[in-house]
Amino acid sequence: MSAWEGKLENVEVYYWPITGLAEPIRMTLAIAGVPFQDFNPKNKEDFMAVKEKYGCQVPFVLIDGVMLNQARAILRHLGRVCTYEGKPLYPTDVKKAYECDNFIELIEDMRTPLGKTFSIQDQAEKEAARAALVSEDGAMGKFLGKINEYLADFDPSTAQLDIGHIYAFCLINMLRQPTFIDGIPPGIIAKYENITKHHEWLANLPPVLAYYADKDEVRTGWKPGCL
Amino acid sequence: MSAWEGKLENVEVYYWPITGLAEPIRMTLAIAGVPFQDFNPKNKEDFMAVKEKYGCQVPFVLIDGVMLNQARAILRHLGRVCTYEGKPLYPTDVKKAYECDNFIELIEDMRTPLGKTFSIQDQAEKEAARAALVSEDGAMGKFLGKINEYLADFDPSTAQLDIGHIYAFCLINMLRQPTFIDGIPPGIIAKYENITKHHEWLANLPPVLAYYADKDEVRTGWKPGCL
Numbered sequence: 001m002s003a004w005e006g007k008l009e010n011v012e013v014y015y016w017p018i019t020g021l022a023e024p025i026r027m028t029l030a031i032a033g034v035p036f037q038d039f040n041p042k043n044k045e046d047f048m049a050v051k052e053k054y055g056c057q058v059p060f061v062l063i064d065g066v067m068l069n070q071a072r073a074i075l076r077h078l079g080r081v082c083t084y085e086g087k088p089l090y091p092t093d094v095k096k097a098y099e100c101d102n103f104i105e106l107i108e109d110m111r112t113p114l115g116k117t118f119s120i121q122d123q124a125e126k127e128a129a130r131a132a133l134v135s136e137d138g139a140m141g142k143f144l145g146k147i148n149e150y151l152a153d154f155d156p157s158t159a160q161l162d163i164g165h166i167y168a169f170c171l172i173n174m175l176r177q178p179t180f181i182d183g184i185p186p187g188i189i190a191k192y193e194n195i196t197k198h199h200e201w202l203a204n205l206p207p208v209l210a211y212y213a214d215k216d217e218v219r220t221g222w223k224p225g226c227l
Numbered sequence: 228m229s230a231w232e233g234k235l236e237n238v239e240v241y242y243w244p245i246t247g248l249a250e251p252i253r254m255t256l257a258i259a260g261v262p263f264q265d266f267n268p269k270n271k272e273d274f275m276a277v278k279e280k281y282g283c284q285v286p287f288v289l290i291d292g293v294m295l296n297q298a299r300a301i302l303r304h305l306g307r308v309c310t311y312e313g314k315p316l317y318p319t320d321v322k323k324a325y326e327c328d329n330f331i332e333l334i335e336d337m338r339t340p341l342g343k344t345f346s347i348q349d350q351a352e353k354e355a356a357r358a359a360l361v362s363e364d365g366a367m368g369k370f371l372g373k374i375n376e377y378l379a380d381f382d383p384s385t386a387q388l389d390i391g392h393i394y395a396f397c398l399i400n401m402l403r404q405p406t407f408i409d410g411i412p413p414g415i416i417a418k419y420e421n422i423t424k425h426h427e428w429l430a431n432l433p434p435v436l437a438y439y440a441d442k443d444e445v446r447t448g449w450k451p452g453c454l
Contacts, residue, residue, distance in 0.1 A: 057336075071332075073325055077324070081321060098303070098304045101299065104300075105299055112339070
């Protein structure tokens with residue numbers, strides 16, 4: 001089966017019409033120059049039927065008919081078989097691979113507290129809960145500070161692109177405006193200068209610039225100079 | 228630095244005196260025959276000072292003086308440099324690697340809802356919340372059912388040990404008795420027959436039998452035939 005021979009043919013991404021956990025997958029495919037179809041309930045009539053057939057959570061992808069699910073498992077697979085400037089996007093060097101994994105887990109520490117807010121029914125209460133989470137002392141804000149510290153030694157002139165950088169970029173960008181996550185105050189990322197440096201490096205990579213050039217709304221944060 | 232050359236010398240594991248997220252790390256080291264020192268605040272006077280020095284969450288490990296943190300990033304690193312029966316414990320085959328990653332994420336789906344119960348102050352309320360989580364329709368119970376389905380085709384005669392199997396085994400065993408997680412009703416795993424098959428396979432592997440032979444209390448669940 002071609003999916004396991006490292007070939008990426010007939011790739012279909014299934015997710016909601018938002019960025020979220022599918023965007024690192026889409027962006028990795030775009031960076032590697034892999035064409036894919038991006039399906040959601042708004043552009044695919046039988047979306048829910050396909051989802052039900054595979055019986056899994058989104059995002060999931062089909063690669064030449066083989067289904068892969070779990071966002072970070074898909075991302076690692078793509079990182080193994082996709083390259084950028086001749087290097088695999090999931091490093092094979094053990095130190096770089098560890099650093100990539102470590103960064104992904106730090107981003108997960110930041111993201112995890114957001115999960116419980118999606119079940120808050122009252123809109124004002126939900127927005128207040130999210131504003132509290134991303135405040136400097138909040139459960140997410142504390143980790144944004146740690147991510148900023150983690151990037152203290154980040155040097156765009158020597159950095160090597162990998163799925164850890166892509167995951168961090170996408171998940172932090174969800175907190176930039178405009179966002180599908182109601183209640184995140186505008187401009188909260190601006191104070192983290194190392195995160196900004198990291199963002200500008202990634203947003204200005206040629207395939208990233210090209211892929212997001214014609215995108216806007218919730219993907220505005222993927223462009224250079226955004227808030 | 229030897230840590231990045233695949234050597235595992237002078238290994239120290241830092242965690243609380245429980246199983247939790249450090250146990251997959253300890254078990255992987257034990258399976259690979261790597262000697263290590265297992266430190267916690269009860270057996271190391273300056274534990275908190277060492278933790279503060281590195282400024283990170285537990286578990287963290289020192290490998291010949293190099294600090295690695297984030298449980299699953301450590302585990303993946305060990306999986307790359309440790310072997311069992313001549314094969315790396317984090318598979319290099321892309322399909323097996325994906326399956327390993329996928330299994331880890333499914334276990335995380337099961338584990339994540341537990342996190343919020345640790346902050347419940349009232350003991351009776353905390354225990355009731357946990358009992359609800361692991362009931363068949365609870366947020367963890369639903370995923371225990373999915374794990375059992377995931378293991379429907381599991382065949383001990385052809386299974387290849389990897390860090391995904393180790394992670395699943397350890398995290399599910401936390402729900403077996405006796406456990407440090409107050410409020411988990413006894414015997415809740417027994418009804419999942421594929422999980423039991425998976426457990427017996429792993430618990431009976433020679434290095435696992437040997438490592439847990441003299442352990443008891445919260446590690447009773449790591450032995451064959453436990454509940």
